Amino acid sequence: MRFGYGARTSHYSAILNRGPLAPCVEVITENFLERGGRPRAVLERIRQDAEVLIHGVGLSLGSTAPLSEAYLDGLWKLAEDFSPGVVSDHVCFGSVHGFYGHDLWPLPYTEETITHLVERIDQVQTRLRRRFAIENVSSYVSYQSSAMPEWDFVSEIVKRADCDLLLDVNNVYVSAHNHGFSATQYLATVPLDRVTQIHLAGHEQADGYLLDNHGSVVCDDVLDLFWLITSKTPHARVIVEWDENLPAFDQLLDEVRRIESATAKVLTAA
Amino acid sequence: MNLAEIQSTFWQCVRTEPGPDEQDVVFSASPTLSARDCMAIYRRMYWYRQVDALFEVFPLTAELLGPEAFTRACSAYIARFPSEAPAIELQGRQFAPFLLEAHFDAAALARVEWAKLEAIVAKPNPRPLGIDDLYNSERRWVRLAPSARLVSTPASVAARFVAVNGAADVMLIVYRDGFVVRTADVSPMTLDAHELLRRGALLAEVCATLASHPLPVANQTVGQWIASQLVEVADAPE
Structure with a gap:
């Protein structure tokens, strides 16, 4: 198990000057597609000392509009240039009629959606000529047409598409709270042998729901959930995401080390 | 549904x-x-x-x-x-x-x-203009680097970025130099040359528009293009 962080623009100077200072670093696909200048230099600097993980927010895997060929071409080029350990995006849709919402909108858990996603993931894996990982999203709404729980939906896609899973433990926690399902049942059901990467992040209590804002340290409840699966995901990269109230680079590294150290103790005790 | x-x-x-x-x-x-x-x-x-x-x-x-x-x-x-x-x-x-x-x-x-x-x-400049290209200007097709943009602005707006004399519109050039984005004004004397670069032209044509100006202006302009990698050399169109 290797611990790292999600690099954001405000960390670029520190990474260029001091190096990535973690064995694996995740970058957001859209910040690097077809780009030169500083973003490219940052990626090259990360690659020198760490494993690059490429994580998208704009593929819109679940949209019924065709996948963007330009996006896939850019992603393929990025993957070819930087040999990432994991390439991933979300089980969601983020565009409709070719327009982008810049959000990760949940999908109805139906057979139609599964079939659609499996075809799209196959298209992505064929185009990239490498395995692709899908991430579960946090959500605030569900659909009347959903015919199965989220954990069965995600498990079925991973099985039928023969892809990997980026398991976001904070998203499981947030969605479990918002929809009133069991987070432990979720983790007990999804195929942990397909988990190549794990996300941890903070959230906040909003008016009647939990908001997945990635704006604070990882809370104890989420860490407790994470530690339920650590012994079964020994090769996963564990990435701490922090997007709101962005901390200084050193504070982010401290959070990564805090979780790594606590996890080592849990594993030793087990 | x-x-x-x-x-x-x-x-x-x-x-x-x-x-x-x-x-x-x-x-x-x-x-x-x-x-x-x-x-x-x-x-x-x-x-x-x-x-x-x-x-x-x-x-x-x-x-x-x-x-x-x-x-x-x-x-x-x-x-x-x-x-x-x-x-x-x-x-x-x-x-x-x-x-x-x-x-x-x-x-x-x-x-x-x-x-x-x-x-x-912007993507990096794949082939920046170099001194050697000046010796083959009849065969070199040139254009602005991928990061460079010409922006015409009222003097009141240009004054936020460069020193402005007078009230006439100012042509700014915005470009990336290393990791830093710079904004500079384009001298009215070199405007024609920059417009040619925006469209793409033979280097000889671009240099010809500079030839009618004092030598220091032409030298300084071309020197700046080379030093800041502001110009890209490309294949001439068929």
């Missing part, structure tokens, strides 16, 4: 207040919120996130208009031009022309700020 119809309903919910009637049969309530309240979370995030991104890309424009007027302009822009780019910061591609309808100076400022964003994200 099939998946496409459901997604279309979702889109209408985030784009309009209070959303279509169909939402009551498409979405479910959570243990604590009604279906409409759940969708309101997504609606708030849709507008907030994009307005916030426009504030980041156009900070000077926002300062000029003030936060309330800028937010209103952003909301109207997003309503008329839903984003067509996967990367959120690129949604502002048409923001400057949109602002022109109501805010002339703000639109000019936004043009410069958009050029700066384009300079930041």
Whole structure:
């Protein structure tokens, strides 16, 4: 198990000057597609000392509009240039009629959606000529047409598409709270042998729901959930995401080390 | 309702207040919120996130208009031009022309700020102009580097970036030098040469437009192009 962080623009100077200072670093696909200048230099600097993980927010895997060929071409080029350990995006849709919402909108858990996603993931894996990982999203709404729980939906896609899973433990926690399902049942059901990467992040209590804002340290409840699966995901990269109230680079590294150290103790005790 | 119809309903919910009637049969309530309240979370995030991104890309424009007027302009822009780019910061591609309808100076400022964003994200110059190319100027096709943009601005806006004499419009060149984005004014004497570079031309043609000016101007201009990698050498078109 290797611990790292999600690099954001405000960390670029520190990474260029001091190096990535973690064995694996995740970058957001859209910040690097077809780009030169500083973003490219940052990626090259990360690659020198760490494993690059490429994580998208704009593929819109679940949209019924065709996948963007330009996006896939850019992603393929990025993957070819930087040999990432994991390439991933979300089980969601983020565009409709070719327009982008810049959000990760949940999908109805139906057979139609599964079939659609499996075809799209196959298209992505064929185009990239490498395995692709899908991430579960946090959500605030569900659909009347959903015919199965989220954990069965995600498990079925991973099985039928023969892809990997980026398991976001904070998203499981947030969605479990918002929809009133069991987070432990979720983790007990999804195929942990397909988990190549794990996300941890903070959230906040909003008016009647939990908001997945990635704006604070990882809370104890989420860490407790994470530690339920650590012994079964020994090769996963564990990435701490922090997007709101962005901390200084050193504070982010401290959070990564805090979780790594606590996890080592849990594993030793087990 | 099939998946496409459901997604279309979702889109209408985030784009309009209070959303279509169909939402009551498409979405479910959570243990604590009604279906409409759940969708309101997504609606708030849709507008907030994009307005916030426009504030980041156009900070000077926002300062000029003030936060309330800028937010209103952003909301109207997003309503008329839903984003067509996967990367959120690129949604502002048409923001400057949109602002022109109501805010002339703000639109000019936004043009410069958009050029700066384009300079930041541009691909590197694949083949910068070098001294050796000057010896083969009849065979070298040249154009502005991928990061370079020419932006014509009123003097009042240009004054925010460069020293300005007089009230005439100023042509600015925005470009990336290493990791730094720079803004400089284009001397009226070299405007023709820069316009040729914007369109793409033989290096000999570009140099010919400089030949009618004093030698120091021509030397300084070409020296700057080479030192800052402002010009790209490309294959001549067929």
